[in-house]
Amino acid sequence: MPKVTVAPPAAGLFSDSDLCEVLRKHLGLDTTGHLSCPPAPSGRSGGNVGAGVHNQDEPATVEAFVELTRRLIDMERAAEIEQANVETSLCSPEAAQSRGRALLNLRLDDVEGGLLGRTLLTLVSNKGYGAGGALADLPPHKFGPHDVVALRPSRGPVDGPPVVSGVIYRIRETSIVIAVDEAPEDGLDQPLRLDKLANEVTYQRLFGTLEVLLRVRSGTAATPDGRLLPGSSIVDVVFGRREPRLADAVPVWDPFNHGLDASQRAAVALALGSQDIALVHGPPGTGKTTAVVEIILQEVARGSRVLATAASNIAVDNLVERLVKAAAKLKLVRLGHPARLLPQVLDSSLEAHVLRSDSSALARDCRAEIKDINCRLLKLGPRDRAERRALRGDLRRLAKEERQRQEAAVVEVIKGAQVVCCTLTGAAHRQLESELFDVAVVDEAAQALEAATWSALLRARRAVLAGDHLQLPPTIVSDEAAKMGMARTLFERLQLKLPSASAMLTVQYRMNKVIMQWSSDELYEGRLTAHDSVAQHTLEDILGTPSTQATPTVRKVGTNTFRVTSGKKTSSKGKHVKVAAPSVATLSGCGQVEDVGLFPVLLLVDTAGCGFEEQQEAEGSSYANFGEAKAVMVYVRRLVNRGIAAHNIGVITPYNAQVALIKELRQGHDLAALEVSSVDGFQGREKEAIVISMVRSNEAGEVGFLSDRRRMNVAVTRARRHCAVVCDSETVSHDDFLKRLVDYFTEHGEYRSAAELVPDA
Numbered sequence: 001m002p003k004v005t006v007a008p009p010a011a012g013l014f015s016d017s018d019l020c021e022v023l024r025k026h027l028g029l030d031t032t033g034h035l036s037c038p039p040a041p042s043g044r045s046g047g048n049v050g051a052g053v054h055n056q057d058e059p060a061t062v063e064a065f066v067e068l069t070r071r072l073i074d075m076e077r078a079a080e081i082e083q084a085n086v087e088t089s090l091c092s093p094e095a096a097q098s099r100g101r102a103l104l105n106l107r108l109d110d111v112e113g114g115l116l117g118r119t120l121l122t123l124v125s126n127k128g129y130g131a132g133g134a135l136a137d138l139p140p141h142k143f144g145p146h147d148v149v150a151l152r153p154s155r156g157p158v159d160g161p162p163v164v165s166g167v168i169y170r171i172r173e174t175s176i177v178i179a180v181d182e183a184p185e186d187g188l189d190q191p192l193r194l195d196k197l198a199n200e201v202t203y204q205r206l207f208g209t210l211e212v213l214l215r216v217r218s219g220t221a222a223t224p225d226g227r228l229l230p231g232s233s234i235v236d237v238v239f240g241r242r243e244p245r246l247a248d249a250v251p252v253w254d255p256f257n258h259g260l261d262a263s264q265r266a267a268v269a270l271a272l273g274s275q276d277i278a279l280v281h282g283p284p285g286t287g288k289t290t291a292v293v294e295i296i297l298q299e300v301a302r303g304s305r306v307l308a309t310a311a312s313n314i315a316v317d318n319l320v321e322r323l324v325k326a327a328a329k330l331k332l333v334r335l336g337h338p339a340r341l342l343p344q345v346l347d348s349s350l351e352a353h354v355l356r357s358d359s360s361a362l363a364r365d366c367r368a369e370i371k372d373i374n375c376r377l378l379k380l381g382p383r384d385r386a387e388r389r390a391l392r393g394d395l396r397r398l399a400k401e402e403r404q405r406q407e408a409a410v411v412e413v414i415k416g417a418q419v420v421c422c423t424l425t426g427a428a429h430r431q432l433e434s435e436l437f438d439v440a441v442v443d444e445a446a447q448a449l450e451a452a453t454w455s456a457l458l459r460a461r462r463a464v465l466a467g468d469h470l471q472l473p474p475t476i477v478s479d480e481a482a483k484m485g486m487a488r489t490l491f492e493r494l495q496l497k498l499p500s501a502s503a504m505l506t507v508q509y510r511m512n513k514v515i516m517q518w519s520s521d522e523l524y525e526g527r528l529t530a531h532d533s534v535a536q537h538t539l540e541d542i543l544g545t546p547s548t549q550a551t552p553t554v555r556k557v558g559t560n561t562f563r564v565t566s567g568k569k570t571s572s573k574g575k576h577v578k579v580a581a582p583s584v585a586t587l588s589g590c591g592q593v594e595d596v597g598l599f600p601v602l603l604l605v606d607t608a609g610c611g612f613e614e615q616q617e618a619e620g621s622s623y624a625n626f627g628e629a630k631a632v633m634v635y636v637r638r639l640v641n642r643g644i645a646a647h648n649i650g651v652i653t654p655y656n657a658q659v660a661l662i663k664e665l666r667q668g669h670d671l672a673a674l675e676v677s678s679v680d681g682f683q684g685r686e687k688e689a690i691v692i693s694m695v696r697s698n699e700a701g702e703v704g705f706l707s708d709r710r711r712m713n714v715a716v717t718r719a720r721r722h723c724a725v726v727c728d729s730e731t732v733s734h735d736d737f738l739k740r741l742v743d744y745f746t747e748h749g750e751y752r753s754a755a756e757l758v759p760d761a
């Protein structure tokens, strides 16, 4: 255990004994002999929550790690290509659409410029207008913001040349907007098809990073102008050649954010005192990003240059937004394709900075001259050969000068930034090959592939990784690669290996404490506490009615004329049948629900005995449960009728087929703002009320990946004031972890049978 010497606290900061307690409690650090601390209580763990996580054999050397990781990346790449082939090029366009990888028969609805030089194309269904003159909804699909896509003629060959390629900018129920470098002159006035393209760039960058890691290890990695990359001290600690080190004296720092709690202050202190690598373990809602923002601002205040990264664009943007809000004068630049950035951070983007720079103004002068010369060329006659030659020479010179000026503008902006923000993939971009940093910060580190994390770490002397290895790991297509170690993140492995370099945040600011306690006891050794501002909050508060624990009663559940006219609800125990898709399904009864009882914080809606059986997709491996989906929607309607706005409610279900089914049921019920998504879609987010549909209902008691405690941890902890779990308690109780969840909800909340919600089931 490293010893720490702490400099005297600045006025207004905490006392020696406070600090000792914080360092011991959150960092597991030994302060004896350095501060006047009371003796540490025995049996306290040092921030290594989740030590039950399996510690697989891990490569002991950099070389072994690189060799294994290259194989795993190859496997993952092959799996992704195979999936894309199965879903698109090897099947008909119609089949690709039914698999969600293509959208057919689209038409161009709008073209706008303005996204920092890019053009935005809005595509809508060509089916004409739906009820009430509104645009028709797009069919269900698997496109997501930032996907790389191609637009082709709707009926053209599957692998034919695209009319144009671009990046998805925005997705609505009725439209998709893609950002393209330049709109093509022809080809957009016909029915169009949108195809998802494989993104090779990520893989190339991961391989590139592994090369750099080897060179850093051998001391030969340098920038183009010959400066050595500084990541070797981090490499040594990670690969066990050296213990992590703390500064001889913990730096004195005066918080920018005076509202930080003790565990957040301890995490900032650890990060500032670390000489190589520090981990901030942030369970749900504990203010991980709040702590990361403070760390970055403190680093800048002491003259450090910071590379601030995260696995996803949305997490980077979240960080950018919070940094800009906290320090308007911070010299910060956000790298990345403008279509991948939230509108509110565009002003911090590289493009926006470049457009404002002096070099860019000079480049614009060149452009104006080029335009002028082109006009003059058009006016020349066939005999003006000499002048034509001279003007063409000028054009070449000006084009070169324009390019140089633009490149200079980019370099100028990046070099001048105190904080460079980008995704981990962005950190491996050529734009940063000449850049070195004092500190690399990785938010959401528990969702990042280890190879990707190294892209940031190798460019800095010190690193801070923030995340929670007890929430969802990175998404990996190849099950085999995941099993062979690809799913294990650097954050997780360091949590187990370097508990003394880790600080855990323990006060959460999201959930009613009854919701939190399940997660805290199951996953965090009971160490979480709820901040007073949220500990008791309930749905009743946002309705303006007094909160009471009175038992809600169900008086009457309308006439529930939920009707399915296409497909049959098939009893399918053990059989694979096509999910009955309710192309015309109504929830007309829901609008008449009379019950307006109080909502408990926790609710278990049990479908056991209701005959709501799971059904597996005929094509694919996902499951749906039609009866359960009805119960979910009836309950959502009850929340809405009671005055909870639909946008404050989230429905989470682990199975994509159930997501699609519930979305269909939502249509036409004034519930467009109700968010329905898989667990992955909700990570990092929250809603006032969450309804979880567990889907699985079978005699064998098979629960599939429901038993993944990280997945269920994320689902439950998205709820601020109310969490309802809809499940077949008989089926899910075959799994010990889920049985404890059912027991906890029953003991600390309300229990109802789903038959009360859907009496005609």
Ligand SMILES: Nc1ncnc2c1ncn2[C@@H]1O[C@H](COP(=O)(O)OP(=O)(O)OP(=O)(O)O)[C@@H](O)[C@H]1O
Residues within 6 Å of the ligand: 259, 260, 261, 264, 282, 283, 284, 285, 286, 287, 288, 289, 290, 291, 509, 510, 683, 684, 685
């Ligand atoms: N010390 C604090 N005092 C009051 N509110 C806080 C404090 N720290 C964080 N919060 C609030 O708690 C919420 C969650 O904070 P933040 O987004 O930093 O958490 P996170 O751990 O990154 O979240 P997630 O679990 O979604 O990853 C925010 O609304 C934030 O303002």
